Amino acid sequence: xxxxxxxxxxxxxxxxxxxxxxxxxxxxxxxxxxxxxxxxxxxxxxxxxxxxxxxxxxxxxxxxxxxxxxxxxxxxxxxxxxxxxxxxxxxxxxxxxxxxxxxxxxxxxxxxxxxxxxxxxxxxxxxxxxxxxxxxxxxxxxxxxxxxxxxxxxxxxxxxxxxxxxxxxxxxxxxxxxxxxxxxxxxxxxxxxxxxxxxxxxxxxxxxxxxxxxxxxxxxxxxxxxxxxxxxxxxxxxxxxxxxxxxxxxxxxxxxxxxxxxxxxxxxxxxxxxxxxxxxxxxxxxxxxxxxxxxxxxxxxxxxxxxxxxxxxxxxxxxxxxxxxxxxxxxxxxxxxxxxxxxxxxxxxxxxxxxxxxxxxxxxxxxxxxxxxxxxxxxxxxxxxxxxxxxxxxxxxxxxxxxxxxxxxxxxxxxxxxxxxxxxxxxxxxxxxxxxxxxxxxxxxxxxxxxxxxxxxxxxxxxxxxxxxxxxxxxxxxxxxxxxxxxxxxxxxxxxxxxxxxxxxxxxxxxxxxxxxxxxxxxxxxxxxxxxxxxxxxxxxxxxxxxxxxxxxxxxxxxx
Amino acid sequence: xxxxxxxxxxxxxxxxxxxxxxxxxxxxxxxxxxxxxxxxxxxxxxxxxxxxxxxxxxxxxxxxxxxxxxxxxxxxxxxxxxxxxxxxxxxxxxxxxxxxxxxxxxxxxxxxxxxxxxxxxxxxxxxxxxxxxxxxxxxxxxxxxxxxxxxxxxxxxxxxxxxxxxxxxxxxxxxxxxxxxxxxxxxxxxxxxxxxxxxxxxxxxxxxxxxxxxxxxxxxxxxxxxxxxxxxxxxxxxxxxxxxxxxxxxxxxxxxxxxx
Numbered sequence: 001x002x003x004x005x006x007x008x009x010x011x012x013x014x015x016x017x018x019x020x021x022x023x024x025x026x027x028x029x030x031x032x033x034x035x036x037x038x039x040x041x042x043x044x045x046x047x048x049x050x051x052x053x054x055x056x057x058x059x060x061x062x063x064x065x066x067x068x069x070x071x072x073x074x075x076x077x078x079x080x081x082x083x084x085x086x087x088x089x090x091x092x093x094x095x096x097x098x099x100x101x102x103x104x105x106x107x108x109x110x111x112x113x114x115x116x117x118x119x120x121x122x123x124x125x126x127x128x129x130x131x132x133x134x135x136x137x138x139x140x141x142x143x144x145x146x147x148x149x150x151x152x153x154x155x156x157x158x159x160x161x162x163x164x165x166x167x168x169x170x171x172x173x174x175x176x177x178x179x180x181x182x183x184x185x186x187x188x189x190x191x192x193x194x195x196x197x198x199x200x201x202x203x204x205x206x207x208x209x210x211x212x213x214x215x216x217x218x219x220x221x222x223x224x225x226x227x228x229x230x231x232x233x234x235x236x237x238x239x240x241x242x243x244x245x246x247x248x249x250x251x252x253x254x255x256x257x258x259x260x261x262x263x264x265x266x267x268x269x270x271x272x273x274x275x276x277x278x279x280x281x282x283x284x285x286x287x288x289x290x291x292x293x294x295x296x297x298x299x300x301x302x303x304x305x306x307x308x309x310x311x312x313x314x315x316x317x318x319x320x321x322x323x324x325x326x327x328x329x330x331x332x333x334x335x336x337x338x339x340x341x342x343x344x345x346x347x348x349x350x351x352x353x354x355x356x357x358x359x360x361x362x363x364x365x366x367x368x369x370x371x372x373x374x375x376x377x378x379x380x381x382x383x384x385x386x387x388x389x390x391x392x393x394x395x396x397x398x399x400x401x402x403x404x405x406x407x408x409x410x411x412x413x414x415x416x417x418x419x420x421x422x423x424x425x426x427x428x429x430x431x432x433x434x435x436x437x438x439x440x441x442x443x444x445x446x447x448x449x450x451x452x453x454x455x456x457x458x459x460x461x462x463x464x465x466x467x468x469x470x471x472x473x474x475x476x477x478x479x480x481x482x483x484x485x486x487x488x489x490x491x492x493x494x495x496x497x498x499x500x501x502x503x504x505x506x507x508x509x510x511x512x513x514x515x516x517x518x519x520x521x522x523x524x525x526x527x528x529x530x531x532x533x534x535x536x537x538x539x540x541x542x543x544x545x546x547x548x549x550x551x552x553x554x555x556x557x558x559x560x
Numbered sequence: 561x562x563x564x565x566x567x568x569x570x571x572x573x574x575x576x577x578x579x580x581x582x583x584x585x586x587x588x589x590x591x592x593x594x595x596x597x598x599x600x601x602x603x604x605x606x607x608x609x610x611x612x613x614x615x616x617x618x619x620x621x622x623x624x625x626x627x628x629x630x631x632x633x634x635x636x637x638x639x640x641x642x643x644x645x646x647x648x649x650x651x652x653x654x655x656x657x658x659x660x661x662x663x664x665x666x667x668x669x670x671x672x673x674x675x676x677x678x679x680x681x682x683x684x685x686x687x688x689x690x691x692x693x694x695x696x697x698x699x700x701x702x703x704x705x706x707x708x709x710x711x712x713x714x715x716x717x718x719x720x721x722x723x724x725x726x727x728x729x730x731x732x733x734x735x736x737x738x739x740x741x742x743x744x745x746x747x748x749x750x751x752x753x754x755x756x757x758x759x760x761x762x763x764x765x766x767x768x769x770x771x772x773x774x775x776x777x778x779x780x781x782x783x784x785x786x787x788x789x790x791x792x793x794x795x796x797x798x799x800x801x802x803x804x805x806x807x808x809x810x811x812x813x814x815x816x817x818x819x820x
Contacts, residue, residue, distance in 0.1 A: 054766055080775040088770045095760050096767040098711055100564055100685040107782035112772035120782045138566055160772060349725050370731045378729040384759075385719070386726040388751035398748065402731030432755075446730060 001071045003164050003195040004028040004051065009065035011046060011055060011218075020046040022218035024065070028211075030163070033186065033196040035206040035226075038215035039240025039465040041435060044199045047215070048168045051197075052088045053079040070163060083109070087162035091169040093150040102128070102144075103137040105152055109160040120159075127155040130192065131185050146335045147178025151185055164195040171200065172463055175335050175491040177531035179204075201465055203230055203244045214239050240465030242494070245537035245551055252555055262540050269544070276546045277559040284553060288516050291501060296325030299375075299454055299485055300346055304355035307341055315341045317509045319355075325453065328477075328486045330500035330517070332493070334531050337506040339489045343456050346487065347376040360453075374403050377447035381458040383439040392418070392434075392442055393427040399450045410449075417449035421475055437468035444475070454485040461492050473499050494535045497521060497549040505530060522547040563618055563681040570790070571613040571683040576692025578791040579684050585798050586676035591820055592805045596664040598814030602805070603672045610675060615682035619675065626674060630667030637663030641817065662816045686711045691781055700779060716757070723752045 006026040012019050021043050028034050036044055049055045056063040057078055067074050069085050090096055099105035103124050110120040128134050131151035136144070141152060150170050157165060167186070171179040183205050190196055198205060206212050206226050213223040216239060222229065229235065231251065233243035246265055250256070255268055268274075300323040307316040316338045323329060331339045344350040345357045348364040348371075357364045360375050377399075380386060389395035396417055400410045418424050421441040426434075431442050440460065447455060460476070461469040469492070477499055480486045490496060496503060496517065503520040505513040507530045513520045521527070524534055524542050534542070541548035548554045571579070586606060593599050610619055619626075643658025684692075686707040693703030727748050728734075734745055808814055 049766075052770060054769065058766060058769060079769040080772045083770065083772040083775065090763065090767060090770075092763055094715070095763040098686075098708060098764065100687055100711075101566070104685070104687050104782065109771040111779050111782055112775045114776050114778055114780050116780060117782060117784060120780070124782075140566075156771060344725070347729055349729060368733075369728045370733050373729060373731045378726075380722065380726040380729070382722075384755060385723045385752050386730065386748075388748045398732075399730040402733065450731070 001030065002027055002068070003030040003032070003070060004197070005066075005068040005071075006047075006050075007066040009047075009050060009067065010063070011050065012062040013046075013059060014061045016061075019218050020061075021050070021065075024215075024219050026213065026220055028195065028197060030070075030195050031190075031193055032210040033190045033198065033208070034211045034213055035209040036197060036199045036213050036215060037201065037206065037236075037239060037241050038221075039467060040437065042215040042239070043218040044215055045168050046218075048088060048166050048197070048199060051164075051166055052086045053077055053082050054088070080112075083160050083162065084113070085162055086164040086166060087157035087160055089150075089154050089157055089165065089167040089170050091172050093146070093153045093170075093173070096153045096156075097141040097149060099141065101137065102133060102139050102141060102152055105141060106156050106159045109156060113160065123159045123161065127159040130158055130188060131155045132181075145178065146174045147181040150174060150178065150182055154182075154185060158189075164197065165189060166197045166199075168199045169201065170198075171202065171205070175531070176493060176533045177334060180533065201241060203236065203241060206230060207244075214241075237466065240467045242466040242469075245494075245535065246540060249537065249551055249554055249558075252551075253558060262536060262543065265540060266543060273560045274558055275560060276541070276544055276548070276557045280557040280559070281546050281548075284548075284557070285518070288501075288518055292516065295327055298322050299325045299360055301358040302345070302355070303357075305342075305345065305352050305357060306354035307338075307345070307350060308353040309341075315509055316345075319509075319511055321504065321511065321514060323454075323485060323487070325485050326480070326483060328480045328499065328501045329488070329504060330496040330502070331487065331489045331504045331506060332491070332496060332532060333506035333512075337530075338509040339506055340458055341509075342506065343378070343458065343487065343489055346454070346456055347378045348372040349378070370403060373399070373452070374450055375452055376454040376456065377450055377452035379443050379447050379455065379457040379460065381462065383436070383443035386443060386446070387431045387439060390430060391427065392423065392429050392431050392445075395431050395442055396446045396449045399446055403450055405450065413449045413451060414445075417445040420448055420479070421445045422471075437464050437472070440464065440468075440472060441475075444472070448479070452484075454487065455479065456487045456489075458489045459491070460488055461490065461495055469495065493532065493538075497535060497538055505532070517549060518547045521549065563678065564685055565615055565618065565682045567614045569612060569614045569683065571609070571679065573790065574683075574794060575785045575787040575791045576684060576688040577695055578787065578795060579680060579688070580692050580696070581795060582798060583676060583680045585795070585802060587673055589798075589802045589805065590669045590672040590676070592802065592809050593814035594662055594665045594669075594820065595814040595816050596661050596668055598805075598808075599665045599668045599672065603668050603675070605801070606672050606675050606679070610679045610682075613679045613683050615679050618678050618682045622674070622678065626671045629670050629674070630664075633667035633670055634660070634663035637666050643817075658816050665816060681710070685783075687781075687783055688785070691783060691785065701774065715760075719756050719760075720749075720753055723749055723756070726752075 004026065006024055009021050009024040010019060011021040024047060038044055049059065050067060053074060074082060097105055099108060106124045106127050107120050110123050131154050133151055133155060141149060144152065171182045186196055186198055187208060209226050211223060212226050212229045214221050230244050231247045233248045236243040302319055302321050305316055305319040308314050319342060331343060333339050341350065345352060348367055348369045351365050359372055387395055389398065393414060396414045397410055400413050405413060421444050423441055423445060431439060460472055473495055476486050500517055503517050504511060505520060512530055513523060513526060521534060521538055522542060527534060537551060537554060538549060548557060589602055610616060638655045638660045639653060641659035641662055643656030645657040646654060647657050648655040689707040690703045693706060694700050732748055
């Protein structure tokens with residue numbers, strides 16, 4: 001008996017014309033772990049919601065086809081008839097959690113199943129054990145880290161004891177540490193005999209799957225074993241997935257791509273005498289130094305900054321730094337390390353409790369946010385927290401109008417900003433009809449239209465697929481080359497490695513490291529302590545005694 | 561962020577229904593007198609309750625708000641009411657001794673009610689509240705929705721504050737302009753907040769359904785409450801005190817104006 005069997009599934013959301021699912025066929029054996037991949041809009045989430053009946057009972061629309069869960073057709077079953085067979089974990093863990101403490105959160109499902117109290121208690125224990133949250137029973141969900149919250153969300157599903165667990169991008173909003181936690185929970189669940197369907201953008205999760213399935217335009221386009229699919233970097237890139245870098249490197253230098261782990265690769269390098277050329281590496285270092293000399297005047301100066309939130313919580317402590325015009329800086333650190341709090345001081349949204357912040361020489365304490373907004377633009381993480389206008393053009397013109405830019409110049413500024421983000425021709429569009437990636441661009445354009453010298457972006461790549469991530473980062477790189485100072489806050493360390501030239505590592509409100517990206521990323525142990533796990537390819541180069549930041553640098557330096 | 565304090569106290573141990581009834585009784589108690597001295601005694605009693613409930617740390621967070629509220633209430637009522645003993649007159653503004661006292665009483669009354677509410681929220685989990693409402697006969701989905709709305713206030717407030725900051729960063733200035741302009745300036749806040757609320761509710765509803773919400777008509781509860789002699793005793797004492805205060809008021813004590 002198959003765990004999941006899907007035949008010719010079609011679905012069109014009510015009020016839309018595009019087929020979200022278009023003749024989808026799918027099969028999964030019991031006890032298998034399948035990783036489902038594909039770019040945004042491929043229909044992955046829609047598919048997962050069909051499996052537990054949210055579609056067509058919660059989201060209405062035009063539905064046809066057949067789904068069998070553990071051998072039984074489910075088309076006429078409601079969501080709650082299926083809960084003990086299939087459990088669904090969502091990406092957004094914040095809005096899934098609603099209880100006062102951890103054990104009550106987990107108890108909610110079993111309570112609905114009308115189980116006796118003793119059994120509920122047993123199930124809470126088991127579920128918390130599986131996600132390694134034992135001892136957290138009385139903690140408030142809001143006080144947990146991102147990874148812990150998502151593990152709690154998983155536990156609250158496990159307590160219902162479904163045979164199949166479907167996870168819809170559970171790691172998207174997590175820091176690298178949180179992602180690892182979820183991957184390890186998934187492994188554990190598989191070894192416990194659960195059937196797991198894991199929707200994920202990252203190839204790392206897929207390595208240990210029994211099968212990878214790639215979706216596009218509402219149907220399955222490829223499936224196969226991880227070792228076959230993960231080395232086909234062209235295929236992966238076409239479907240919004242970042243290829244595993246080590247495999248790609250081996251392919252580039254014509255070595256067999258079977259070793260995917262770092263140890264195996266190091267062995268191959270040794271046997272076949274691949275080395276990092278000193279000469280080429282020195283050239284990279286020289287380029288780093290030269291770049292540093294080319295920066296302009298000080299634009300942001302922070303001296304002994306301390307920030308205390310109401311309730312006496314010290315968020316930032318003795319922070320001092322200078323940022324020069326033309327820099328590309330990344331602020332990294334775990335959730336709660338103070339990244340966003342620090343960045344909000346750069347445009348005056350927050351004022352120091354102690355110490356001072358100067359923007360272009362002016363003390364932020366004496367300036368309004370609206371005055372500083374002309375110098376420093378701030379793009380918030382979620383574009384939907386700021387989009388409100390009927391048209392893209394109005395949305396982008398909002399900033400310039402507020403900040404007193406002369407009327408005759410506004411349309412020119414808006415036009416330029418839209419050109420910059422690649423959205424010319426979208427002026428009359430309704431911003432809400434655009435994809436997340438496009439809305440992110442509208443948000444960037446709406447900041448660029450003021451022509452600030454510094455642009456800050458909080459998590460610019462979260463929730464985007466690889467293609468969209470690359471294109472927004474290339475956009476930032478271009479802006480940087482044209483002279484804008486760029487500051488990003490991010491969890492994505494490959495983004496930092498490939499684009500940022502300087503890295504600021506925060507740990508518990510203090511600066512742990514602040515230096516050129518290469519120098520920071522060479523201190524792997526220190527980063528590990530702060531739970532910032534470097535991308536495989538950089539770890540590989542560190543093992544070889546050098547720090548290479550991208551596939552291109554590696555290709556350039558590897559010689560034999 | 562949330563008000564509930566996970567502590568052991570006499571009040572924490574009470575049955576949720578007792579707490580709900582107690583809260584209503586405290587509200588009534590605050591309405592009995594309108595003389596500041598008498599209300600002040602009620603206030604002190606409620607304050608004593610908050611010591612029993614070990615919720616002083618929550619009161620500390622709100623004390624500035626409490627003082628501001630009391631102050632403005634005193635000010636407003638002093639202007640609006642007229643009493644026989646005039647203290648001060650300037651044009652059409654006049655303050656009498658009675659209106660000042662009544663204002664002060666109203667200020668303390670509001671504070672008493674807020675402190676009662678804080679005690680309730682500090683000692684009652686949303687789940688207790690849900691269960692309390694259910695055992696009073698409300699259907700589970702209704703009591704769940706009611707108590708959840710309390711739970712969602714802080715999350716909602718946090719998102720609203722992010723949205724305000726995002727728009728401020730784009731130069732939105734809410735402080736200047738006439739009334740109409742100011743109202744219009746809130747549109748860039750309202751739309752993202754509305755969209756957030758709709759999306760969030762949608763997601764939450766899906767998460768609830770996926771956890772078997774509404775699986776059966778009945779459901780069990782992990783938390784178990786039994787009413788004990790403590791519940792009956794506390795309610796009796798409270799009701800007794802209030803009864804006594806009614807008696808005083810009916811005999812003309814603790815009154816400034818003959819109104820609530």
